[in-house]
Amino acid sequence: MYPPPPPFQPPPAPLPVRRWWQHPALIVCLLVFLPPVGIALTWTGRWSRNKKVVATVLGSLWFLLVLVSDPPEDTENDAKGAAKPTASASTTPASPSPSPSTTQAAPVMPSLVGRTYTDAEPLLTKNLGRAYAAYKDVELPADYTSWTVCFQRPDAGAPVGSAVPVVYVTAPDVPCPASPNTVLHKPTPKPTPTTPKPSRTQAPVPTQEPTPAVTEDDEPSGGSSVYYRNCTAVRAAGAAPIHAGEPGYGSHLDRDGDGVACER
Numbered sequence: 098m099y100p101p102p103p104p105f106q107p108p109p110a111p112l113p114v115r116r117w118w119q120h121p122a123l124i125v126c127l128l129v130f131l132p133p134v135g136i137a138l139t140w141t142g143r144w145s146r147n148k149k150v151v152a153t154v155l156g157s158l159w160f161l162l163v164l165v166s167d168p169p170e171d172t173e174n175d176a177k178g179a180a181k182p183t184a185s186a187s188t189t190p191a192s193p194s195p196s197p198s199t200t201q202a203a204p205v206m207p208s209l210v211g212r213t214y215t216d217a218e219p220l221l222t223k224n225l226g227r228a229y230a231a232y233k234d235v236e237l238p239a240d241y242t243s244w245t246v247c248f249q250r251p252d253a254g255a256p257v258g259s260a261v262p263v264v265y266v267t268a269p270d271v272p273c274p275a276s277p278n279t280v281l282h283k284p285t286p287k288p289t290p291t292t293p294k295p296s297r298t299q300a301p302v303p304t305q306e307p308t309p310a311v312t313e314d315d316e317p318s319g320g321s322s323v324y325y326r327n328c329t330a331v332r333a334a335g336a337a338p339i340h341a342g343e344p345g346y347g348s349h350l351d352r353d354g355d356g357v358a359c360e361r
Contacts, residue, residue, distance in 0.1 A: 212245070346358055
């Protein structure tokens with residue numbers, strides 16, 4: 098006889114489909130880098146209970162080790178160190194960034210004194226400068242490129258933009274003056290016309306009245322040495338009138354012969 102058939106056993110139930118977050122490799126990576134997330138996914142996986150407990154313990158120890166190795170004191174020191182540059186930056190005024198116009202150096206006036214006008218011509222042409230004769234009574238010729246620069250404005254080293262450059266030149270064979278606008282050829286003084294001096298006219302010589310000849314009768318009487326030529330002299334001497342016998346009496350003074358001379 099044949100043995101009886103075994104009793105009927107239903108087939109085992111199919112395992113549920115494994116999700117992507119239940120993959121063992123993903124759970125291990127999360128246990129290393131993000132232990133809390135890895136521990137949570139460990140209990141959703143298909144590991145046995147013992148494996149889940151071991152994974153949870155190891156993940157927790159690893160997470161605690163990371164926290165202990167980074168104490169709060171170091172974090173505070175790092176925060177203080179990071180705050181110091183901020184404070185210094187707030188107290189130190191920021192230097193303005195140079196603009197393109199300021200970074201470009203302004204042209205300066207070179208030293209042109211003693212050089213020829215050919216050296217100064219490019220600078221004057223570029224900056225609308227001019228050239229003048231160092232002597233104000235000398236005119237610039239049509240070609241003065243070989244003339245020598247005696248003075249310049251502005252001085253050497255000054256910015257060209259502050260003033261229009263100007264040079265004062267002189268001919269090669271003419272020395273520079275002491276200052277600009279000096280006269281080279283001094284004018285010769287014109288002779289002043291001399292006015293003839295008026296000739297002095299000699300005053301007419303006063304004619305003297307002829308002295309009357311003295312006669313014996315005109316001699317002073319009494320042997321006196323006083324003698325008057327005329328009555329004018331008598332009156333000038335204060336002796337008029339003169340009587341006969343007084344000093345200075347003479348018949349030439351007594352016209353009427355009454356013995357009193359120069360009574361009038």
